[in-house]
Amino acid sequence: MSWSVVNDGDGLPRIILTEPAGSSAVASTKSPKPIRGGIPICFPQFDNLGYPERHGFARNRLWELDTCPSPLPRSNNHSSVDLILKSTDEDLKTWPHSFELRLRVILHPSKLTLIPRVRNTGSKDFSFTFAIQNYLSMSDVSEIRVEGLEMLDYFDILENGERFTEQGDALTFDGEVDRVYLRTPAKIAIIDHEKKRTLVLRKECLPDAGVWNPWNKKAKALPDFGDEDYKAMLCINSAVTETPVVLKPLEEWRGCQELSIVSSSYCSGQLDPRIVLHG
Numbered sequence: 001m002s003w004s005v006v007n008d009g010d011g012l013p014r015i016i017l018t019e020p021a022g023s024s025a026v027a028s029t030k031s032p033k034p035i036r037g038g039i040p041i042c043f044p045q046f047d048n049l050g051y052p053e054r055h056g057f058a059r060n061r062l063w064e065l066d067t068c069p070s071p072l073p074r075s076n077n078h079s080s081v082d083l084i085l086k087s088t089d090e091d092l093k094t095w096p097h098s099f100e101l102r103l104r105v106i107l108h109p110s111k112l113t114l115i116p117r118v119r120n121t122g123s124k125d126f127s128f129t130f131a132i133q134n135y136l137s138m139s140d141v142s143e144i145r146v147e148g149l150e151m152l153d154y155f156d157i158l159e160n161g162e163r164f165t166e167q168g169d170a171l172t173f174d175g176e177v178d179r180v181y182l183r184t185p186a187k188i189a190i191i192d193h194e195k196k197r198t199l200v201l202r203k204e205c206l207p208d209a210g211v212w213n214p215w216n217k218k219a220k221a222l223p224d225f226g227d228e229d230y231k232a233m234l235c236i237n238s239a240v241t242e243t244p245v246v247l248k249p250l251e252e253w254r255g256c257q258e259l260s261i262v263s264s265s266y267c268s269g270q271l272d273p274r275i276v277l278h279g
C-alpha cells in the first residue's frame with residue numbers, strides 16, 4: 001500500500017492510502033456510496049431493519065474532526081484521531097432521533113483500537129444496532145481458520161436469517177458465508193497460516209460478530225468488488241445486533257474494538273490457541 005500527504009482546504013495534512021490492486025482498485029469512493037474496504041461503521045442499523053440505508057447511513061456520510069471528545073479525556077497520543085457524526089435535518093427525516101456518534105481511532109505499532117460512542121442528544125429514548133465492519137486482508141480465505149465461535153448460535157443470512165448452532169471446530173471457508181454469531185467471547189482469532197500471522201480481535205460491549213465472504217458468484221455480481229477479490233478477504237464484524245442498545249436522553253453507549261497481530265501462526269507451534277483466546 002502506498003501513501004501520500006496532502007493539505008486539505010483548512011491547511012490540515014491528510015494521509016491518503018492507496019492500493020493499486022485488489023478490491024480498492026474497483027471500489028467506489030464517491031459519496032454517498034460506502035467504500036468497499038477498510039472499516040465502515042454501521043449505524044443506526046446493521047443489515048436492514050426497515051430504514052432506507054442498508055447498514056445505516058453513518059458509513060455514507062462525511063464525518064468531522066471532534067475537538068471536544070468529552071467525557072473521554074483528550075488524547076495526547078499523536079497516533080490517534082477523534083471523529084464525530086451528528087444527526088442532520090436530512091437524516092432526521094428517515095431516522096427521527098438526535099444523536100452524536102463519536103469514534104476514537106488509535107494506532108499502535110501492531111494494534112488498531114477503535115472506541116465508538118453514541119449519545120442521545122434528543123428528548124426521547126431511541127434504540128439502535130451497530131457494527132464495526134472489518135474488511136480483513138487475507139492471503140487465501142480457503143486456508144484461514146477462525147477460532148472463538150465454536151458451539152455458538154448464529155443467524156444465517158443466506159438461510160433467511162434462520163438460527164443455527166455452530167457444530168464444528170474452528171471456522172474454515174469453502175463457499176459463500178454470511179452469518180451473525182451471537183454472544184461471542186471477547187476474543188476471536190483469525191489464523192492466516194500462509195502469512196504466518198494471527199489477527200486477534202478483542203471487543204467490549206459488542207457482543208455479536210458477523211462473518212462475511214461473498215465467494216465467486218456474489219463477488220461477480222457486486223459492481224465495486226473485483227471478481228477474484230473474495231479470495232483475499234474476510235469480513236469479521238464486531239456488532240450489537242440481537243439485542244439493540246436503548247439510550248435515554250443524554251445517555252451514552254461506548255464500545256471498544258482492538259485488532260492486533262501476533263506475528264507467528266499456530267502452524268509454527270509457537271502459539272497456544274488458549275493464550276490467544278483467553279490470555
Ligand SMILES: O=P(O)(O)OC[C@H]1O[C@@H](O)[C@H](O)[C@@H](O)[C@@H]1O
Pocket residue numbers: 034054055133157178179210211212235237
Ligand atoms: O454490500 P454491503 O451493503 O456493503 O454489505 C456487504 C455485506 O456486509 C456484511 O456485513 C453482511 O452480513 C452481508 O449481508 C452484506 O452483503
